[in-house]
Amino acid sequence: MTRHAALLEAVAGITGDRPVDGRRVGGGDASEIYEVQLAGGDVVIAKTSLADLPGAMVAEAAGLDWLGAAGAVPVPAVRGHDDSWLVMARVEPGRPSRAAAEQLGRDLAALHAAGAPAFGAPPPGGPADAWVGLAPMRNEPSADWPEFFATQRIEPYLRRVVDEGTLSASESREIARVCDRLPEIAGPVEPPARLHGDLWGGNVHWAADGRAWLVDPAAHGGHRETDLASLHLFGCPHLDRAVAAYHEVAPLAPGWADRIPLHQLFLLLVHVVLFGRSYAGSALSAARSALAAA
Known part of the structure; x- marks a missing residue:
């Protein structure tokens, strides 16, 4: 299975919505990050590791939830995850001020x-x-x-x-x-x-x-x-x-x-x-x- 096909399959399973398409928008030495348009109208961010890192997605999802639960600093809402993929809400980028x-x-x-x-x-x-x-x-x-x-x-x-x-x-x-x-x-x-x-x-x-x-x-x-x-x-x-x-x-x-x-x-x-x-x-x-x- 290609990475693109794996992306669409994972996002569909995690969100319960049909992905229309996805494109890579970032990443680095450790991960790849994709922006995915869903049939229902939402745009989400999907992240996957570039290496076999057991527990990485659950750790990051738990971390985002914990930081967000403080009600202090904004973090992307977690839509869900599996062993290889984490799906989050997309946050429109801006400029530092x-x-x-x-x-x-x-x-x-x-x-x-x-x-x-x-x-x-x-x-x-x-x-x-x-x-x-x-x-x-x-x-x-x-x-x-x-x-x-x-x-x-x-x-x-x-x-x-x-x-x-x-x-x-x-x-x-x-x-x-x-x-x-x-x-x-x-x-x-x-x-x-x-x-x-x-x-x-x-x-x-x-x-x-x-x-x-x-x-x-x-x-x-x-x-x-x-x-x-x-x-x-x-x-x-x-x-x-x-x-x-x-x-x-x-x-x-x-x-x-x-x-x-x-x-x-x-x-x-x-x-x-x-x-x-x-x-x-x-x-x-x-x-x-x-x-x-x-």
């Missing part, structure tokens, strides 16, 4: 305040073994944030890149020092926040309604500074306005800006896993900055 960025900051503050049962808790109905891009990601409740971040967000990826020869033993020891000192450098204790979990700028969808919607989550219970640090990693339009608005609603703990490299270390190690040595220097720099800021 200062006003939308400020609203995004306020929305993120409300989302994080909605909370989570524990650090590392998966969304309700979501699997413990999820994915961030094409990399596996474990979500298992932990006693506190330093334990969670060390055991589920740094050490698994560090072990893998050392085993694969991407980082040397001496480089891995530098990063491992971050885990050793996490209770000291993590900042003030905070309750578990409801996180998007992979909030780089590409997962912010600037919509025609003047809002910034969130897509492609790796949702879990975590530290709210992680989402904000992720937005700083590759840039986001009007980020200064988003952060200022967030801070007005839910002031961040002193020293939060110095802890940005600490929180970015997770996604940088994921990039080392996925893309190799080209991100090794950035991961090492983040680890050194995190330790120097303590």
Whole structure:
């Protein structure tokens, strides 16, 4: 069966409506994204993984539902999913604006305040073994944030890149020092926040309604500074306005800006896993900055 035929068959089974046609509109290293016109008049978005990622669609669907249930930040409504495909409502694209960025900051503050049962808790109905891009990601409740971040967000990826020869033993020891000192450098204790979990700028969808919607989550219970640090990693339009608005609603703990490299270390190690040595220097720099800021 061709990919196009598989798309139409999956969307018909998930929505109960007959697809008229579909066209690819996006995707990347991990997925393909299609826009599908249904006979009933709706236009939906269908997403599929480019690799065999068990549980990926249920994890993403559960994450979108959990983020949406907070009533804080807009996310696409989930129409349904199967093992290979996720179908969502289409959100008309727009352009970034200062006003939308400020609203995004306020929305993120409300989302994080909605909370989570524990650090590392998966969304309700979501699997413990999820994915961030094409990399596996474990979500298992932990006693506190330093334990969670060390055991589920740094050490698994560090072990893998050392085993694969991407980082040397001496480089891995530098990063491992971050885990050793996490209770000291993590900042003030905070309750578990409801996180998007992979909030780089590409997962912010600037919509025609003047809002910034969130897509492609790796949702879990975590530290709210992680989402904000992720937005700083590759840039986001009007980020200064988003952060200022967030801070007005839910002031961040002193020293939060110095802890940005600490929180970015997770996604940088994921990039080392996925893309190799080209991100090794950035991961090492983040680890050194995190330790120097303590």
